[in-house]
Each structure stands twice: as structure tokens, then as C-alpha cells.
Amino acid sequence: MLSWARAWRLPYGGLELSRVCFSRVPVAPSSSGHRGAEPRRSVPLSYTLLDGEAALPALVFLHGLFGCKTNFNSIAKALARQTGRRVLTVDARNHGDSPHSPDMSYEAMSQDLQDLLPQLGLVPCVLIGHSMGGKTAMLLALQRPELVERLIAVDISPVNTTSSSDFPAYMAAMKTIDIPEKVSRSSARKLADKQLSPLIQDMAVRQFLLTNLVEVDGRFVWRVNLDALAQHVDEILAFPPRQESYPGPTLFLLGGNSEFVPPSHHPEIRRLFPVAQIQTVPDAGHWIHADRPQDFMAAIRGFLA
Numbered sequence: 001m002l003s004w005a006r007a008w009r010l011p012y013g014g015l016e017l018s019r020v021c022f023s024r025v026p027v028a029p030s031s032s033g034h035r036g037a038e039p040r041r042s043v044p045l046s047y048t049l050l051d052g053e054a055a056l057p058a059l060v061f062l063h064g065l066f067g068c069k070t071n072f073n074s075i076a077k078a079l080a081r082q083t084g085r086r087v088l089t090v091d092a093r094n095h096g097d098s099p100h101s102p103d104m105s106y107e108a109m110s111q112d113l114q115d116l117l118p119q120l121g122l123v124p125c126v127l128i129g130h131s132m133g134g135k136t137a138m139l140l141a142l143q144r145p146e147l148v149e150r151l152i153a154v155d156i157s158p159v160n161t162t163s164s165s166d167f168p169a170y171m172a173a174m175k176t177i178d179i180p181e182k183v184s185r186s187s188a189r190k191l192a193d194k195q196l197s198p199l200i201q202d203m204a205v206r207q208f209l210l211t212n213l214v215e216v217d218g219r220f221v222w223r224v225n226l227d228a229l230a231q232h233v234d235e236i237l238a239f240p241p242r243q244e245s246y247p248g249p250t251l252f253l254l255g256g257n258s259e260f261v262p263p264s265h266h267p268e269i270r271r272l273f274p275v276a277q278i279q280t281v282p283d284a285g286h287w288i289h290a291d292r293p294q295d296f297m298a299a300i301r302g303f304l305a
Contacts, residue, residue: 045090046098056085059083060125068212072089083304106240124148129153139242148246149248156261159239161237172199176195
């Protein structure tokens with residue numbers, strides 16, 4: 001059975017010094033006295049920051065479940081050139097090169113950003129979040145509107161998404177993978193893909209999940225913290241109840257072929273984000289930035305204008 005990897009990259013000042021560490025043991029809740037009543041502890045997120053005009057609000061991209069900051073590499077570079085703005089891409093906790101933590105709540109993910117963004121001098125910013133990252137972005141805007149100049153939620157809403165999500169099935173499938181030691185990367189990916197295929201028929205989804213397969217000391221492990229994600233999956237698919245609204249400019253960018261944000265979600269969108277625009281990208285599924293990257297970037301540029 002595959003183990004899950006633990007890795008982090010510690011930011012130093014405005015630059016990024018890389019130090020990657022791994023553990024083949026799932027991260028368990030700490031017994032050091034951390035209690036739910038105590039303030040949530042942020043973790044030092046791994047990030048990439050592209051330079052740009054400091055007078056303009058930076059673009060900050062937050063990926064979805066099982067994703068990482070490199071999902072937006074090409075788009076971040078293109079938008080930095082096209083807009084002249086600084087562009088930040090971030091690994092959420094338990095994803096990519098950011099630390100593992102037993103806490104996978106949206107409150108914790110929001111706190112991570114509340115600490116990071118001011119440290120980097122990037123507030124207020126344009127917050128762009130896809131799926132899970134979109135929910136984190138929405139919560140941050142609702143909690144700390146002064147940090148968010150404007151908001152873009154990509155194919156997600158502030159409503160429970162359980163009915164349209166296969167993510168719990170993906171987690172269960174990933175936990176069944178068994179790869180022998182000391183096989184090549186290509187062989188490991190082929191084996192994992194073969195073992196996932198009876199449970200996940202969509203090849204594009206399998207290839208996306210396999211971006212989380214990394215080699216550590218001759219063994220292949222999942223880089224995401226599957227234990228924490230599985231324990232919090234219901235919380236990740238839900239959204240924290242809120243009463244306050246976010247008054248700033250907001251765009252909900254939906255995939256025309258996606259069912260993640262049905263019309264029944266629109267009243268809650270309007271309640272929490274009263275000036276929200278809702279725009280649909282034709283011929284795009286849930287991963288709009290991958291399906292229609294040019295249309296995705298055009299929508300962002302149009303919203304910034």
C-alpha cells in the first residue's frame with residue numbers, strides 16, 4: 001500500500017528557498033495541547049511569486065483539491081506578461097510542497113493566507129480560487145474583506161458540493177494503490193494508472209491525480225496528505241455558514257459542461273456576494289483553466305478592466 005509523503009518549502013523573505021523533507025508515516029493529530037478552542041495555527045505555505053508592478057493589486061491563484069501551484073504555471077506567466085501585475089501561486093496545506101497538518105478546515109486554510117499575504121506585501125489582492133481554493137478565497141473575503149480587492153471563484157459556490165463531486169471515490173481509489181519498491185517512474189505511473197482505471201474511468205482525471213505520485217528513497221508515495229483529506233472530505237465539500245457579506249467586486253466563473261454550480265446555488269451567491277457577476281465559459285468542465293485556458297485568461301482580464 002502506498003504511503004503519503006510530507007513535504008514543505010519554507011519562504012525566506014520575498015524569495016523561496018527550497019528544502020523538501022518527507023515522511024512515509026501519515027501525520028497524526030498532535031498531542032501537544034492544540035485544542036479546537038485555541039487559535040488556529042497557520043503553516044508556512046510553499047509559493048511562487050512572479051514580479052510585476054507593485055502599484056497594482058497582485059493576482060493570487062489558489063488551486064483545488066489534489067492540485068498544486070504548478071497547475072497555474074503557464075497561466076500565471078501569461079497573465080504576468082499581459083497585465084504587468086505580480087502573480088502568486090500557492091500550495092494549500094496538505095498539497096504540493098506545503099506542510100502536512102491534521103487540520104484541513106477552510107478556517108485553517110484562510111488563516112494560512114491571512115498570514116502569508118501581508119508578509120509578502122500583497123494586500124489587498126485579486127484572489128482567484130478554483131474549487132476548494134475558491135471556497136478558501138470566498139471565506140477569506142468574507143472574514144477579511146480589506147485583504148481582497150476583488151474575488152474570482154472558479155466553478156464553485158458557497159454551497160455544499162457533495163452531490164456533484166466524485167472526490168471521496170478518488171480518495172478511496174488512491175488508497176488502494178500498491179506499487180513495488182525500486183521501479184522506474186514510468187513503470188510506477190503505468191501501474192498506478194492501471195490500478196486506478198477500474199475505479200476512475202476518466203483518463204484525464206487519473207492523469208491529474210497521478211501528478212501527486214512522487215518518488216522518495218526508491219519508493220513511490222502520494223504527495224498529498226490523503227489521511228487528512230479523507231478525514232475532512234465532508235468539511236471540504238461543504239462551506240462554513242456565514243452571515244456577513246463581501247461587498248467587493250466578485251466574479252463566479254462557471255464551466256458550461258460542469259454541474260458544480262447549478263442555478264439553485266445562485267440565491268446564496270447573491271446573499272453573500274451581493275454585487276457578484278456570474279459568467280459561463282462554453283465547452284469547459286470543472287477544470288476551466290485546463291479545458292479553456294485562453295477563455296479563462298480573457299475572463300480574468302475582462303474582470304480586471
